[in-house]
Ligand code: SF4
């Protein structure tokens with residue numbers, strides 16, 4: 554699958570996203586497994602207003618990449634989740650969540666929840 558041109562984007566599309574119970578558990582595990590120094594560095598970064606609480610601005614990437622929610626994994630490749638920098642990659646049908654969402658990451662669930 555052709556890759557999205559995310560480098561240098563600084564998390565432009567990484568804002569509040571819906572999450573499931575299972576995804577929250579996975580993220581919690583990931584956060585708890587991080588070395589404290591790394592976790593604090595990620596938590597205390599100055600992000601743009603509205604940027605996802607896990608976006609690693611210093612390194613220009615998702616700070617919880619292996620544990621990121623499903624919607625982040627499929628972004629850019631579906632008609633209802635197209636990337637404006639490469640909309641031609643959005644060739645798949647509309648994306649529908651397989652499991653029920655329990656809230657919004659960055660809004661309902663902030664760093665406090667994951668520690
Ligand atoms: S998906 Fe698109 S908007 Fe999001 S970081 Fe990648 S290139 Fe940028």
Ligand code: SF4
Pocket residue numbers: 564566567568570605606607608609614615616617618621622625
């Ligand atoms: S979890 Fe990662 S990929 Fe998803 S919005 Fe946040 S920073 Fe972006």
